Amino acid sequence: xxxxxxxxxxxxxxxxxxxxxxxxxxxxxxxxxxxxxxxxxxxxxxxx
Amino acid sequence: xxxxxxxxxxxxxxxxxxxxxxxxxxxxxxxxxxxxxxxxxxxxxxxxxxxxxxxxxxxxxxxxxxxxxxxxxxxxxxxxxxxxxxxxxxxxxxxxxxxxxxxxxxxxxxxxxxxxxxxxxxxxxxxxxxxxxxxxxxxxxxxxxxxxxxxxxxxxxxxxxxxxxxxxxxxxxxxxxxxxxxxxxxxxxxxxxxxxxxxxxxxxxxxxxxxxxxxxxxxxxxxxxxxxxxxxxxxxxxxxxxxxxxxxxxxxxxxxxxxxxxxxxxxxxxxxxxxxxxxxxxxxxxxxxxxxxxxxxxxxxxxxxxxxxxxxxxxxxxxxxxxxxxxxxxxxxxxxxxxxxxxxxxxxxxxxxxxxxxxxxxxxxxxxxxxxxxxxxxxxxxxxxxxxxxxxxxxxxxxxxxxxxxxxxxxxxxxxxxxxxxxxxxxxxxxxxxxxxxxxxxxxxxxxxxxxxxxxxxxxxxxxxxxxxxxxxxxxxxxxxxxxxxxxxxxxxxxx
Numbered sequence: 001x002x003x004x005x006x007x008x009x010x011x012x013x014x015x016x017x018x019x020x021x022x023x024x025x026x027x028x029x030x031x032x033x034x035x036x037x038x039x040x041x042x043x044x045x046x047x048x
Numbered sequence: 049x050x051x052x053x054x055x056x057x058x059x060x061x062x063x064x065x066x067x068x069x070x071x072x073x074x075x076x077x078x079x080x081x082x083x084x085x086x087x088x089x090x091x092x093x094x095x096x097x098x099x100x101x102x103x104x105x106x107x108x109x110x111x112x113x114x115x116x117x118x119x120x121x122x123x124x125x126x127x128x129x130x131x132x133x134x135x136x137x138x139x140x141x142x143x144x145x146x147x148x149x150x151x152x153x154x155x156x157x158x159x160x161x162x163x164x165x166x167x168x169x170x171x172x173x174x175x176x177x178x179x180x181x182x183x184x185x186x187x188x189x190x191x192x193x194x195x196x197x198x199x200x201x202x203x204x205x206x207x208x209x210x211x212x213x214x215x216x217x218x219x220x221x222x223x224x225x226x227x228x229x230x231x232x233x234x235x236x237x238x239x240x241x242x243x244x245x246x247x248x249x250x251x252x253x254x255x256x257x258x259x260x261x262x263x264x265x266x267x268x269x270x271x272x273x274x275x276x277x278x279x280x281x282x283x284x285x286x287x288x289x290x291x292x293x294x295x296x297x298x299x300x301x302x303x304x305x306x307x308x309x310x311x312x313x314x315x316x317x318x319x320x321x322x323x324x325x326x327x328x329x330x331x332x333x334x335x336x337x338x339x340x341x342x343x344x345x346x347x348x349x350x351x352x353x354x355x356x357x358x359x360x361x362x363x364x365x366x367x368x369x370x371x372x373x374x375x376x377x378x379x380x381x382x383x384x385x386x387x388x389x390x391x392x393x394x395x396x397x398x399x400x401x402x403x404x405x406x407x408x409x410x411x412x413x414x415x416x417x418x419x420x421x422x423x424x425x426x427x428x429x430x431x432x433x434x435x436x437x438x439x440x441x442x443x444x445x446x447x448x449x450x451x452x453x454x455x456x457x458x459x460x461x462x463x464x465x466x467x468x469x470x471x472x473x474x475x476x477x478x479x480x481x482x483x484x485x486x487x488x489x490x491x492x493x494x495x496x497x498x499x500x501x502x503x504x505x506x507x508x509x510x511x512x513x514x515x516x517x518x519x520x521x522x523x524x525x526x527x528x529x530x531x532x533x534x535x536x537x538x539x540x541x542x543x544x
Contacts, residue, residue: 002273
């Protein structure tokens with residue numbers, strides 16, 4: 001039973017990690033873009 | 049003999065170039081201390097997930113998890129499961145982290161000032177920095193060991209490798225603070241994840257699942273799959289790791305820095321729940337690499353006193369050129385994101401809490417940022433010398449959790465009491481800090497001194513760690529109950 005547990009946990013880890021890597025790569029890039037845009041708005045005009 | 053060639057060197061070089069450019073490019077957005085330390089609290093969920101995952105996984109974590117796999121089989125990855133459960137439950141319920149983020153503080157010690165007074169804030173800052181820096185002290189050497197073995201460098205090049213790594217990381221952290229850390233963490237998350245996944249799939253094509261299971265059976269029996277039946281682990285190890293994991297999720301400054309940098313409490317909690325399962329991957333994937341080393345390397349190849357070297361030895365031997373470059377870039381990414389975040393985190397505590405008494409009048413943002421940068425640089429110098437000097441005894445993961453316990457035990461106790469126990473007070477907090485730091489520090493000292501070395505071995509780091517948590521909790525309860533009695537008595541005698 002323990003062997004099966006580790007086997008399926010390994011499969012789940014590899015599938016989850018692959019999916020999350022792709023998803024976070026796309027959405028995280030958008031987060032950076034938005035974060036820098038918000039910070040730019042807060043900057044004094046002469047520094048923009 | 050390593051398979052590392054000029055192709056791999058080019059991949060690593062390209063990665064380093066892109067990281068440096070990204071790290072330096074956001075420096076213009078750093079106008080205030082708040083931008084430097086918590087990125088202006090503008091971080092959103094997915095960037096938070098990438099940053100937290102990249103920060104909490106460095107070469108040192110990879111080496112320690114693969115060492116656990118090599119030494120204990122699959123059972124060595126149990127820590128990842130307890131870590132994931134702790135992070136998911138805390139994120140889903142908001143236990144402690146909700147009041148912490150709602151308070152709008154920069155560090156956990158700052159929250160304690162509101163409840164326990166400025167002295168407790170200062171002492172909290174001290175144990176946080178002490179535990180954090182000792183913990184981080186072995187990062188560079190472990191990273192250097194990995195790179196030297198995998199890239200086939202001469203052992204004498206370890207110090208140069210460590211210094212170059214550190215200078216590169218310190219440079220963009222000093223310039224861009226948390227903003228640079230977040231942007232580079234994002235890139236590093238991608239490179240690290242692609243590298244780890246590619247190497248794992250490659251290994252599984254070379255070494256069958258049945259071979260991995262069979263070698264664990266052969267070496268560890270049923271204990272290789274069940275931590276409670278494993279001779280080197282046992283219930284005390286699972287309990288100690290569980291306590292450390294929960295306390296780390298609640299108070300480890302690099303973890304809560306993402307919560308505090310989030311744009312609101314809900315976002316911070318979502319970062320926790322979304323990142324939780326990553327901790328299973330963080331321990332299980334390198335543990336598989338360690339087990340693969342156990343199955344592949346001929347006996348006698350790995351030094352008995354350095355089982356952590358097994359995984360890099362395997363990688364240098366069987367991973368082909370091209371993929372090896374991706375692995376090294378991935379591991380460099382993991383290490384750089386961890387080093388930069390840790391340097392910035394301990395800087396925030398030193399500046400915000402330890403130097404607070406010196407800042408009687410408010411400092412200008414320019415002066416604040418200047419001192420933060422100086423502190424980052426000084427931490428870098430400390431790391432270099434400590435990494436070269438400290439002789440590591442025992443396993444890497446055990447060292448990490450024992451040094452972490454110096455502050456995790458007391459800070460977790462103080463945080464829970466601060467948020468949920470109305471009778472908690474400064475006496476209890478002071479007692480918890482003292483008790484929580486005493487056990488792990490005494491253990492580390494005993495481990496290094498010749499007359500007490502055997503005693504430390506007999507006690508074991510697990511029991512020393514559990515004692516720290518129990519001691520801190522008891523001290524909090526006893527101290528908090530005693531203060532009203534003494535204060536009332538002294539007030540009564542004063543009146544008489």
